[in-house]
Amino acid sequence: MGRYVLGRVVQAVAVLWAAFTVTFAILYLLPSDPVQLQLGAAGMDTDKLTPQQLNAFEAKYGLDESLPRQYVDHLVAALHGDFGSSIAQQGTPVTDLLTQRIGVTLQLTVAAAVLTVLIGGGLAFVATFVEWRPLRTFLTRLPAVGASFPQFFIALFLIQFLSFKLGWLPATGSVGLKSLVMPALTISVLTSSVLAQVLIKSFDETLQQSFVVTARAKGLSRGAVHLKHCLRNAALPAMTILGVIVGLTVTSSIVVETIFTRQGIGQLAQQSVLSQDVPVVLAIVTLAAAVFVTVNLVVDLLYPLLDPRIAHVRKVAHA
């Protein structure tokens, strides 16, 4: 078990390092640089500046160092939790930007995750529980529809009705519980569809298992078998895609926060990519990778606890 945990942790750290390095490479391989972009946005070209002015500009952002040197500097600083300063935001430390905004995004992802489990899990449960064929078919197909809708469409649709027509919820902002409802709902349409698809499939497979027949034969009700016996077994594959779902909520927050004007990490990511604010993009990708890696690590570590068979197999394998 100790080796298993160690292996997973090492793997997680390696993934994190790779994410950082690949992002750095991509951002720095782009032949343009932030100085040009910043000048460009003001309608200026670098040829307006004298070479001395240009050099001074580059030195200010550390762009005059060699690429390997910049990489090492960034990596070492990042290990100390320092991601440098934003270029677009006038030298504000990146960590300040992230801490200001992380709360907004965290609220959104947690709310979306809760909705995802409730909606996705509930749908899968009902879809596999009902016996009337047409309804069962309808419910089983529903996730495919939900997963196909573009999020901006859902967002605008919700805003149109709940904000502009009915005036129940604010269309913009990140203050208060009300502002959270539509963004979380928008994200969860996609994520709960993904979850429901997987759960329905594994429910169906679990229902074929012989222990279900045994349980029924012992006189347990369908509901009890479904809830107690099937759910626990069917939930295992769903755990696996938890990491994917977390990833989806992070990427979704880019679109959703932009449409709903929430000042979160997603909105920051979108703007930083546009302005090629390299330190900020690097930090956000690293943060997202860290979240992703952590969730998957937790899932990996939980497996043996949830399903003794997994730990057992491991033990055998290492024996």
Next chain:
Amino acid sequence: MTTIRRPGRPTRRRTTSALALAAAGVLLLAGCGGDSDASGGSGGDGGEPVKGGTLNVSFFPDNPTFKCVDPFQVYWIEHRTVIRNWADSLTDQDPETGEIKPWLAESWEVSDDGLTYTFHLKDGVTFSNGEPLDAQAVADNAQGWIDTVKATNGAAYGASYILGLQSAKAVDPATVEFDFTTPNSSFLQASSTTNLAIIDPTAYAETPEDRCLGKGLFGSGAFTLDHYTPDKEVVLKKRDTPYTSASSLVDNQGDAYLDEVKFDYVAEDSVRVGNLTSGVIDIAWPRNPITPEDQEVIKASGATVESRSLPGVSYTQFANASAGRVLSDPAVRHAILKATDVKTYAETIFGPDYPVVAGPFDATTPYFKDESDKLAYDPDGAEQLLDDAGWKVGDDGYRSKDGQALKIVLPVTQFSAGPELLQDQLKQVGINLELHTLTTAEQSTYLTAGDYDLTQTYFTRADPGALQFILNPDLSNSKALANNAASPEQIARIKELFAQAVQSTDDDQTAQAYADLQDYLVDEAIVFPIFERVQTAGVSAGVHGFAFTSESFLRLNDLWKS
């Protein structure tokens, strides 16, 4: 970050004029779109102004690359609108006539050689933090501008407003003198802009970066800058001490009616419009003109749409006419002017009431000259020109000459209806306009690489001198663009006309030089105007006293909510 603290701000324009630099002519409101006029669409109605309340205004997203509210450094027109309401300037510019009017300065003189500007300040004006706005404060601002240009390696936007400025000094507490190394007749207009707004000079002890985020900024306007949170909001509060320095151009010479103004950033057009029609916000102030469809929605809700052309260089294309390029042939350049139907462009892209561009400047620019006769749509004339120049139509409908195809590369950042419409119009006369979608990386390099035939730009400033920063290679924001746009002889002539306009202290001469310049640019097919740039705003029915400044920014002195 972001915070700034409350201050107050007083002053705006007020009376007594002296040398009123008249901006020649035109400045019409005619340039304004269908509805509105310059100084106040919904003003005047609604009876006695109501005091108090919060005004909510929504912009499009904050500047992605440069978050800044420091007057001198800002080019972002939304933030110039905000600044207009917390910082006053030495002079003001009449939106209707282009004339320069008194504001913080009650009068001024320009020396005969054009090298010295002397301003006589209004008495007793203070910044919102209580510091006096006297001659020394103004002189310290001038030094602050000069230092900022240095500190930002020339990138500060305000640099273009103080060309030739050497120093400033307080002659006595109410008199300040600006000294120039070379004459710069557009400085008087510059003194009316937000970029040269006067702030408490202690702000210049902060770094340019900190000032951008609002640190230490106190103006003398009717509102104070409460705080700026990039990407989120800018909040103004009514000045808590009496406002005594209103511009001569506003009706309300006292304190602002509103208690607070909140500007936020909404990316999605439909959300911004929906928030307006459902009463969540009072003013929708997008960068791009509100579409005809959205205008219908806004009007149906009882709100109005105000609009005014943004003064300065219109949305204009410039050629790469350097040797070997297709557009070095004057016949082709003239043919493009004739084959471009700017009227249809305005109607198709922006709607039936949209003003049609009539020259390299928008109609609200002082000294604007209407060139629409020369820009008239004439496809037959275009074909004639090309035939005479030896460009023959081939089997594919496009022309060529001696094996060289008549292909013109127009780099675009994304596909949109405008360039495609141009492509179609030019195709009618056998010109192949190729839209080249730029990658992010190419966007910053294609000009210097000369990798284009046509490109476009604009510049918002209520003075024709704005065009120098595009077409005069010595001053241009892109040397490559300026050098490619015309032949060396033409460039020399352009510089000569600008020099005549800028170095003269005789307004008639300046007007003549600018008129000649506009004729010359169109006659030589150096500019290819595409559309008039219009600031539109959706304004809810409860808002009264709405007004545009001469730069088509929002002016809040007379504004109140019922």
